Amino acid sequence: MKLKSAFISVCVLAVLSVSVGMLSGWAGPVGGSSVKGTVKFEGTAPKPARIDMSQDPLCAKAHPTPATTEEVVVGTDGGLANVVVYVSEGLATHDFQPPQQPAVLEQKGCQYKPHVLALQANQKLDVVNSDETTHNIHPSPNNNREWNMTQPHGMPLEQTFAREEIAIPVKCNVHPWMKGYIAVFKHPFFAVTDKNGGFELKDLPPGTYTITAWQEKLGTQTQKVTVGASEVKTVDFSFKQ
Numbered sequence: 001m002k003l004k005s006a007f008i009s010v011c012v013l014a015v016l017s018v019s020v021g022m023l024s025g026w027a028g029p030v031g032g033s034s035v036k037g038t039v040k041f042e043g044t045a046p047k048p049a050r051i052d053m054s055q056d057p058l059c060a061k062a063h064p065t066p067a068t069t070e071e072v073v074v075g076t077d078g079g080l081a082n083v084v085v086y087v088s089e090g091l092a093t094h095d096f097q098p099p100q101q102p103a104v105l106e107q108k109g110c111q112y113k114p115h116v117l118a119l120q121a122n123q124k125l126d127v128v129n130s131d132e133t134t135h136n137i138h139p140s141p142n143n144n145r146e147w148n149m150t151q152p153h154g155m156p157l158e159q160t161f162a163r164e165e166i167a168i169p170v171k172c173n174v175h176p177w178m179k180g181y182i183a184v185f186k187h188p189f190f191a192v193t194d195k196n197g198g199f200e201l202k203d204l205p206p207g208t209y210t211i212t213a214w215q216e217k218l219g220t221q222t223q224k225v226t227v228g229a230s231e232v233k234t235v236d237f238s239f240k241q
């Protein structure tokens with residue numbers, strides 16, 4: 001009888017502690033800290049150039065208003081999009097498994113969506129051609145196997161990159177205006193800024209890290225940050241031309 005009530009107490013305690021954990025947003029024993037912030041463009045934003053797609057009518061007709069270049073994309077309030085932000089130093093281990101979920105690079109309206117893609121080494125990459133026209137996707141890596149694939153509409157195409165590389169230029173051999181980048185990481189602590197320049201590196205273990213921000217035209221910046229257990233730190237970057 002005593003044993004039974006002791007068992008019930010333990011169960012009640014277990015249920016209680018799990019509920020409290022959920023209420024306080026406890027993230028589990030791994031990680032729990034994060035670094036977030038905004039990348040800004042300082043000064044007057046450059047005007048994106050119009051892309052002439054008349055060479056391929058199937059591309060041109062996908063754009064009722066002309067498409068524009070995406071080398072420097074500045075949102076409202078000066079937020080800089082398409083910047084790769086990542087932990088470049090300070091991780092105790094690099095033994096990270098790639099996520100099961102594939103990364104997706106879409107060719108749509110004869111542009112790469114997203115313009116800058118980040119994924120983990122050996123994570124599956126699904127390349128999708130949503131256009132009626134045929135594309136030829138051709139990444140030019142320095143530290144990975146080069147490939148060059150013709151992809152008609154609807155053809156499935158799956159690839160991986162084995163090693164870290166920031167970042168691999170990607171082009172289309174059919175449409176010379178099509179340019180993008182793929183950044184490959186050996187760990188999961190990376191992000192690409194959204195249209196407002198925002199990013200978040202989640203589930204970091206406590207530690208002191210170098211955070212690097214890379215932009216295809218504006219270069220690279222680094223900052224040091226120390227995060228404690230279950231702590232959120234803010235790191236902002238500012239680029240100018």
Ligand SMILES: [Cu+2]
Nearest residue numbers: 135136172175
């Ligand atoms: Cu193309």
